[in-house]
Amino acid sequence: MQRKFCSVCGGxxxxxxxxxxxxxxxxxxxEHFRNSKPCAGALVIRDGRVLLARRxxxxxxxxxxxxxxxxxxxxxxxxxxxxxxxxETGLRVRLVESLGIYMDRYGDDGADEWTLNIYxxxxxxxxxxxxxxxxxSELAWFAPDELPATxxxxxxxQVLADWRARLRQP
Numbered sequence: 001m002q003r004k005f006c007s008v009c010g011g012x013x014x015x016x017x018x019x020x021x022x023x024x025x026x027x028x029x030x031e032h033f034r035n036s037k038p039c040a041g042a043l044v045i046r047d048g049r050v051l052l053a054r055r056x057x058x059x060x061x062x063x064x065x066x067x068x069x070x071x072x073x074x075x076x077x078x079x080x081x082x083x084x085x086x087x088e089t090g091l092r093v094r095l096v097e098s099l100g101i102y103m104d105r106y107g108d109d110g111a112d113e114w115t116l117n118i119y120x121x122x123x124x125x126x127x128x129x130x131x132x133x134x135x136x137s138e139l140a141w142f143a144p145d146e147l148p149a150t151x152x153x154x155x156x157x158q159v160l161a162d163w164r165a166r167l168r169q170p
Contacts (some may be wrong), residue, residue, distance in 0.1 A: 006030055016133055018090065037116040040080040041068015042122035043163050044093055045128075050163065051089055053136035059107040060152035066119070066159060067136070077118040085122065089130040093122040100162055102155035119159050121166075142143050 003023060007086050023032045023164040043066060052064045067088045071080040078095055085093050099119040105112045130139045144164045151157055154160025
């Protein structure tokens with residue numbers, strides 16, 4: 001996503017030359033890098049089923065989504081994934097293992113920001129029932145062969161396919 005103004009002095013930004021896909025301020029010369037935004041989430045698994053959340057906000061309001069979100073500044077992805085799960089579902093989880101890293105865009109407009117999405121497999125720490133909160137309007141458990149056909153973000157189809165592939169491994 002191209003920015004228009006410098007966060008240092010407010011001057012106009014121009015595209016810089018070179019391989020970094022950055023912008024430079026025409027007034028003060030500050031360089032502004034266009035980086036992917038880091039996100040973390042987890043497939044919370046209980047009794048062979050995965051917990052998905054229906055989005056309460058745009059983009060993709062009312063679509064199914066894997067619980068997760070943007071990392072805070074300086075936040076480790078492990079901590080971010082646990083925080084997002086707690087905020088959206090009320091569940092405290094143990095991260096079991098890393099599932100993968102996936103690229104996507106946040107939204108359906110080509111001008112939206114790139115995201116770097118880090119996913120884990122997780123299990124609830126107790127038998128508490130999840131409750132939709134934060135930016136989730138509904139929660140539901142899905143078996144591997146009952147997953148929704150439409151997910152909020154394109155990369156989530158690959159995340160769920162990777163989970164199903166792991167289930168088939170001996």
